[in-house]
Amino acid sequence: MKQNNIKILEPLVAQRIAAGEVIDRPASIVRELVDNAIDAGSNTISVELIDGGIERIRVVDDGCGIPQEDLALTAHSHATSKVSEIEDLESLSTLGFRGEALYSIAAGAVLTIQSTTKGEMGSHITFDNGKRGEVIPGGPSKGTVVEVKDLFAHIPARRLFLKTGASEARMAKLALIEKALPFPNLSFYMSHNGSPTLELPQTTPKNRVLDILKTHKEIIASCVIEMSYSAASFSLYAVATNAEVYRNDRKYINIFVNNRIIDEYALTQAVTYGYDPFLPGGAYPYCYLFITVDPKLVDFNIHPAKREVKLRNKAEIHHSVVSMIKQFLNLPTVQKTEHYASSKELFDQSPRNYQIVSNFHSSYRKEKGEVEPDWFNRAKQVLQKQQDEKKEESISIVHDIEFKYLGQLFSLFLLVEKDSSLFLIDQHAAHERILYDELKTVKGSQPLMIELDFEVERSIDTFLLENSEWYKEFGITIIRKGDLQWALTSIVPHYKLVEEDIIRSIQGYSGGNIEELHKMLYANTACKAAIKDGDIIDDDSAIALIKKVFALTYPVCPHGRNFVVEITRDQLFNTVGRIV
Known part of the structure; x- marks a missing residue:
């Protein structure tokens, strides 16, 4: 040649x-x-x-x-x-x-x-x-x-x-x-x-986002918040949905640096970390994050399309994004209802939609400081069931927060009196959330006495080959036995999810971020281990659960449901026509 x-x-x-x-x-x-x-x-x-x-x-x-x-x-x-x-x-x-x-x-x-x-x-x-x-x-x-x-x-x-x-x-x-x-x-x-x-006429930053997302019917102005933070060498501004609106992918997490959209996994990860305590596993917000950085600390000249960027202070920005989001999501998002139903309205209309609690301690924290959630003490893995004798009415103090436990309703809800309000707590969803958070703190791995073999499709086989080490970091060990053949050899300690469920989750996983799979496993584990609708709970166990619920920042179960309803004293009085 x-x-x-x-x-x-x-x-x-x-x-x-x-x-x-x-x-x-x-x-x-x-x-x-x-x-x-x-x-x-x-x-x-x-x-x-x-x-x-x-x-x-x-x-x-x-x-x-x-x-x-x-x-x-x-x-x-x-x-x-x-x-x-x-x-x-x-x-x-x-x-x-x-x-x-x-x-x-x-x-x-x-x-x-x-x-x-x-x-x-x-x-x-x-x-x-x-x-x-x-x-x-x-x-x-x-x-x-x-x-x-x-x-x-x-x-x-x-x-x-x-x-x-x-x-x-x-x-x-x-x-x-x-x-x-x-x-x-x-x-x-x-x-x-x-x-x-x-058509995008001149407007405000928040309305620009709303104009672009107007085809998404689930997004309304009241669900969109603005966040901001300033440091010496950079500033952050975000327009994003609150924890009531989310989707199952990261498609609408958009990061801009000095007015250029960029592909930067670490900063996308920072957004997801900020929302993590407030959203169920596998859920992501709509978030448009705008970062303004000193030009001397950023380099766009590494890719023709300028979608890649080098940031000299990326770690500091990452931390600030997480902190900013958590801070703003902790702010009160629910306002008191101005209109109260009359007796006629109460019986003429469908059941009232009472206030969903978005943040227990927003007003309390302003007066008495941050409540430290008791994340790391292991709760009872199974709450005690029916107790024949009713104990005396209980009053409990948690982090200087006083409440009175009133009992169960329909074997579904825990009734609590606190701060001139009646709280109805969904017992299953509340316990599910507590177990979910506790599972996330568990470290290590528990070997199985007998390995469990399973088969996967070609796409999942490729995914597992690339990510098996990630599974180990989360306490799940899988080994490849042959073409499309795998075995589960260890799981996270205290998992209540049966091994076959873990295998089914792995077999059905479509790829993406391995953390999403683990969150899904946590959520399924917590759901199966939590007390069920219809379970009768003794007072001590109920109070222990209520303490943990009131220590939460945001009462949402791993699947995204709010599980606390607040009915204020004024609402009750107005409903029955009493003078407040």
């Missing part, structure tokens, strides 16, 4: 190869052009697509424009107005800075740029698949219009990887949403084949 000599690529060939690193589909073009429009100080940015952007993309802004003498350089390799010296990389605040975007777009399409600066006549230029045209007079009345036609028409291999126009339009819309989220002070619009697909 003849060996080819090394040679320098023709400029056009090199340009088209480089283009693939930055521009791979219409969404990439939208992302880059909108970056430029934002950097130009625009107030309104409009994106028009034809056939998903494959046939045409048109981005119109009302920014500062491009001077006529600079138009010819706009699509030149590494031509930029934002960096001139190496030191400039340490103080960048703009979204675009490398001078690659227009150069890459021009290599694979027909690119026309029209622009007008203040006090000048407009002008325009066309680049036809890498070939530069002349600068010609004539442009918009203000700002810049960039038009991209016939994407990859001369690069068939790339065009083959594009999807249908509708699919490309959806991806382009998501790209615009990602750009619009950090800039609620700007207006963004998109149309596809002449029909509007996105």
Whole structure:
């Protein structure tokens, strides 16, 4: 075989190869052009697509424009107005800075740029698949219009990887949403084949998120909270759902650093850690986290799409994100009902929806300080059952919180008097939550006397090969016996879940984060071990459980149900027509 000599690529060939690193589909073009429009100080940015952007993309802004003498350089390799010296990389605040975007777009399409600066006549230029045209007079009345036609028409291999126009339009819309989220002070619009697909007028940060999530019917303004935190070298701001709304994946946890969306597992993990005490296993919030960092402490120049980032103080930011979320979720989220039912309303209507307790100690903590939950003392694994003789009425003190246990209702609820309110506690869900939290503190592993063999599908087999060591960290040991053949050899001490249930959970697990599987096992274990509806509980056991419930920050069972209802003295008095 003849060996080819090394040679320098023709400029056009090199340009088209480089283009693939930055521009791979219409969404990439939208992302880059909108970056430029934002950097130009625009107030309104409009994106028009034809056939998903494959046939045409048109981005119109009302920014500062491009001077006529600079138009010819706009699509030149590494031509930029934002960096001139190496030191400039340490103080960048703009979204675009490398001078690659227009150069890459021009290599694979027909690119026309029209622009007008203040006090000048407009002008325009066309680049036809890498070939530069002349600068010609004539442009918009203000700002810049960039038009991209016939994407990859001369690069068939790339065009083959594009999807249908509708699919490309959806991806382009998501790209615009990602750009619009950090800039609620700007207006963004998109149309596809002449029909509007996105309208985001100027608004507040919280309303920008609500506008984007308005198709999710479970999300209402009262379920969305704002959080913030400031440190010397960074600040945090988040718009997120409270613990009443969640989903079963991390799709809507979005992290932005200096107004750029990034893929950073450690920071996504920080969000999940912050929500962990408040959500059931395998549940995740809607959260848009915006981190502003000193430019000297962050480096975006490690990936063409700038979705990867190096943060010098990542550990500090991680800790601050977790702390901020926990702090804000601990704030009171339920307000007292202003309207109380009359006797007629009580009997004419369906049963009242009494107040769900979202935070036991929000007001108490303000007066007497933080309550320290007794997480680490092992509770009785099985509460004692029926006791024939009723003990004297009990009053208990827990962390200076006084309550009176009144008894059981329907063998389902524990009735408690506290702070001029009646509390109904779901005994099964409450005990389930306590056991769930205690299981999470258990360390070590308990060998099985007899190994249990099981078989898995090919996808699960691959997943287990990659993650078997993770299982060990959580106290579950599995070993591979052969192709698709595995054995369970040890489990977490005190697991009440039978071994076959663990195997079924492993066999049915679809992958993702191993912690999700473990949370699911914890939840199933706690559910099976907890006292059941209909169980009669002696007073001592009931009081022990109530103490732990009142020490919780957020009374939600592992499956997401609130298990405490509060009926205030005023509500009761008004219901029966008594004078408060």
